[in-house]
Amino acid sequence: MSLPALDDGTPAQAVVDLDAISDNVRALRGHAPSSDLMAVVKADGYGHGMLPVARAALAGGARWLGVATAAEALALRAGLGATDARLLVWLLTPGAPFADLLRADVDVTAGAPWALDEIAVGARAAGQVARVHLKVDTGLSRGGVAMRDLPDVVRRAAALEASGELRVVGVFSHLACADEPGHPSIARQAAAFADALDAVASAGLRPEVRHLANSAATLTLPGLHHDVVRTGISVYGFSPGPLLGAPSDHGLRPAMTLRARLAGVKQVDAGEGVSYGHLYTTSQDTRLGLVPVGYGDGVPRQASGGSAGPGGPFAVGSGADRRVLRVAGRVCMDQLVLDLGPGARERAGDVVTLFGASDGVAHGAEVPNAQDWAEAVGTISYEIVTRLGARVPRTYLSRGVVEP
Structure with a gap:
């Protein structure tokens, strides 16, 4: 699925591939x-x-x-x-x-x-x-x-x-x-x-x-x-549980991709605390990216990353520069932070992906899926997609074309 460009000024967007829904139903009928x-x-x-x-x-x-x-x-x-x-x-x-x-x-x-x-x-x-x-x-x-x-x-x-x-x-x-x-x-x-x-x-x-x-x-x-x-x-393209394998094992593919646009990128020194409570402290001089989504949009607060464990996964960059990073510090109501690393080339306005239409990084994909998020916070993929907030606009694609 080729994703449409995020409209200027749109902080986040959920893209739903309706063809994936139809194809998943066909696959399930085959079972x-x-x-x-x-x-x-x-x-x-x-x-x-x-x-x-x-x-x-x-x-x-x-x-x-x-x-x-x-x-x-x-x-x-x-x-x-x-x-x-x-x-x-x-x-x-x-x-x-x-x-x-x-x-x-x-x-x-x-x-x-x-x-x-x-x-x-x-x-x-x-x-x-x-x-x-x-x-x-x-x-x-x-x-x-x-x-x-x-x-x-x-x-x-x-x-x-x-x-x-x-x-x-x-x-x-x-x-x-x-x-x-x-x-x-x-x-x-x-x-x-x-x-x-x-x-x-x-x-x-x-x-x-x-x-x-x-x-x-x-x-x-x-x-x-x-x-x-x-x-x-x-x-919706998910295996019902981790014991049953990856979506593709059953002919399924996740239908939703959740993306956001970086609201800002800035340089910080080593030893700086990040977000509420300073759960995360930078280990080196680095660049931080501000993502304008939070628990008010359905991102679990339990996806915070720091001393208690790694946060929720994001795909950042593209091509050879693509990497999976974890939330740095506390997830806030409207925003969260990624530690992009000292040599990061991302800028304000660049798109990052919370989860997408893949088998997930647990199965070797470059982009996380909702099951990866579920495992990061101790829940199930059902909750991750269902809790997505109303202020995140949904965009629908069918045969590669944006639905009106």
Whole structure:
């Protein structure tokens, strides 16, 4: 991907390659050729932009789109307009706007005993039959109907289906440790899901789709693919965890590049403390570069570098002069500092890259990716891209052309 020039005066920019999103979806469909694919676009498309990502995912062959909240579902339906794709929302609370969701042709989740009756009320208000997915807790101990409550829930669902308020079109659950190959919980959850499907069938319910596989299971556990695979982080080009290798091992490439323009470069002496608290002290006469992004833009404050360890990685320079440097000192709300070195030739206005579309320096790339940042601060790539702040503009590319 050839990146567009940063506009004059733009301190930072996130470039999202929509072709990478589409290609990632195609690659994931190749991993699960007998299943439909749901692209998860919650949290503003993991920070990439919900609507552009959704359109790119559909272009790549996704048949379903998944979001967490009612507001996301309604915004997504309004933004997409008419489409053959099914939309599913799963994180709902009592009082959720079920009637509005049903009028918008959104599939809704019943993940607790209270939900079925509220969905039925919404269906009567909307004047239509609700499409419901039962979510079962098979061992994550988070959302979903507990296995001990499932017999009562499926009986109630069957009664409401018989009276015409709803139809159970899906059954699903979520895996706890699919990104840890061989973890014993995987087999336990698969068995529990099979029991849940038996309970649903025993109640006379005949769902259209079953879905259990997340990104990790889509890539590594074909026996759990069922009718639909729900892919989140892999849509955006990341391996679901370091134990599963690099993105390119699975035919994926990160879609987002985050860049910033140096706001200033200055010479300092050896022994100078840098940024708040002087966590970092220059070891020699050197040149410091000021980068105008900080935790107000989503850069983790834990990416500070100094006595406690190296900071977050940046790619600086180009060609033979390219090098990976670490944050020097404390990450501030709006800015951070790089120690460019005594012979640095960078100047104010030059572009540096926080992370880009690569396998990352951990796998030999010259440019870090979000997984490198995650490892630097003790988190996951999901958080790095999702936390990117609203004041960082997103620029979208498709076929090498900037999207309007």
